[in-house]
Amino acid sequence: MSSPLLKVENLTKHYMLRQGFLTKDGPLVRAVEDVSFSVDAGETLCIVGESGCGKSTLARLLMRIVEPTRGRVLVDGTDIAGLDARALRAWRRRMQMVFQDPYSSLNPRLTAAQIITEPLENFERLSRKQRDALAADLLHKVGMRPEMMHRFPSELSGGQRQRLGIARALALEPSLIIADESVSALDVSVQAQILNLLLQLQQQMGIAFIFISHDLSVVDYIGHRVAVMYLGRIVELAPCEALFAKPIHPYTEALIAAAPVPDPTRPRSMPPLDGEVPSPISPPRGCAFHPRCPFAIERCRIEMPSLVPMTDGRSVACHVRSPAQDIPRKGLLNEIR
Ligand code: ADP
Ligand code: MG
Numbered sequence: 001m002s003s004p005l006l007k008v009e010n011l012t013k014h015y016m017l018r019q020g021f022l023t024k025d026g027p028l029v030r031a032v033e034d035v036s037f038s039v040d041a042g043e044t045l046c047i048v049g050e051s052g053c054g055k056s057t058l059a060r061l062l063m064r065i066v067e068p069t070r071g072r073v074l075v076d077g078t079d080i081a082g083l084d085a086r087a088l089r090a091w092r093r094r095m096q097m098v099f100q101d102p103y104s105s106l107n108p109r110l111t112a113a114q115i116i117t118e119p120l121e122n123f124e125r126l127s128r129k130q131r132d133a134l135a136a137d138l139l140h141k142v143g144m145r146p147e148m149m150h151r152f153p154s155e156l157s158g159g160q161r162q163r164l165g166i167a168r169a170l171a172l173e174p175s176l177i178i179a180d181e182s183v184s185a186l187d188v189s190v191q192a193q194i195l196n197l198l199l200q201l202q203q204q205m206g207i208a209f210i211f212i213s214h215d216l217s218v219v220d221y222i223g224h225r226v227a228v229m230y231l232g233r234i235v236e237l238a239p240c241e242a243l244f245a246k247p248i249h250p251y252t253e254a255l256i257a258a259a260p261v262p263d264p265t266r267p268r269s270m271p272p273l274d275g276e277v278p279s280p281i282s283p284p285r286g287c288a289f290h291p292r293c294p295f296a297i298e299r300c301r302i303e304m305p306s307l308v309p310m311t312d313g314r315s316v317a318c319h320v321r322s323p324a325q326d327i328p329r330k331g332l333l334n335e336i337r
């Protein structure tokens with residue numbers, strides 16, 4: 001069997017907070033904890049969860065912008081931590097990122113043509129003519145007119161800037177694009193245009209996407225599979241359709257219940273989420289969701305549930321809802337305590 005395009009094993013990132021200028025290390029922020037998943041070529045994996053649950057940290061770990069505390073990132077079966085500078089450059093070419101705010105991630109002093117072809121110049125020497133031809137081609141791919149290549153970011157609309165960010169990502173013909181809240185700042189109608197563009201690029205070029213969003217309606221539209229994160233961990237990983245038809249983890253259920261659903265016939269059994277996301281500096285013992293969970297039992301307060309594969313291709317980390325987990329024998333709870 002061929003290895004997946006991307007495989008992530010037990011990926012963990014703890015940030016050490018500094019207390020003050022001369023003081024020793026402060027508390028640990030457990031931004032990403034023990035995250036494992038894989039992405040196949042041409043697939044879209046969405047990552048959802050409330051603000052602060054570790055989505056952007058996960059993206060930075062995948063891009064190797066930050067180093068993991070633990071765990072591995074494998075690309076076509078090769079651990080990227082072991083790559084030398086040259087192999088790392090080749091890897092960076094295959095994986096590109098599109099950010100939330102295209103304005104702050106685009107250099108305001110460069111024209112669209114320079115922005116799009118900048119990543120290429122690190123790899124290949126281009127004449128002005130070659131560069132313009134390439135920029136025109138890339139602008140065409142993202143649905144912009146070639147004249148736009150002479151504009152500066154400040155002369156473009158939000159949607160055009162995001163298209164430009166995508167064109168820049170496409171310049172190196174990546175196998176995988178990580179989009180971190182890439183449409184969140186845009187109006188709904190512009191969001192739909194950008195999502196359709198991404199779907200079209202995926203069909204044409206077979207690009208895989210890791211699509212990070214806090215917005216479930218966007219995920220429903222674009223995703224093949226979804227990973228739901230809570231306080232740094234994946235609590236449910238499922239094919240999109242199955243997840244929206246029948247969320248299993250109580251947190252997933254609450255998120256879907258809280259989202260404005262386009263289809264009002266979908267059942268809503270769960271009351272809206274109460275309370276705040278706890279701090280990743282001192283996450284609750286046991287299941288991190290238990291203080292907000294209406295179904296929590298004694299075991300949830302004590303023991304962290306692991307992500308257990310179910311029969312329909314999904315995995316769920318819940319003592320109450322994933323029947324594959326053994327119910328501890330009588331007396332075991334007391335032993336744990
Ligand atoms: P999300 O993208 O889901 O909103 P982030 O990955 O940005 O979440 O943040 C996850 C947690 O890690 C948050 O509690 C955030 O404050 C913390 N965090 C992120 N980056 C750093 C950093 N460089 N130093 C310390 N803490 C950080
Ligand atoms: Mg983020």
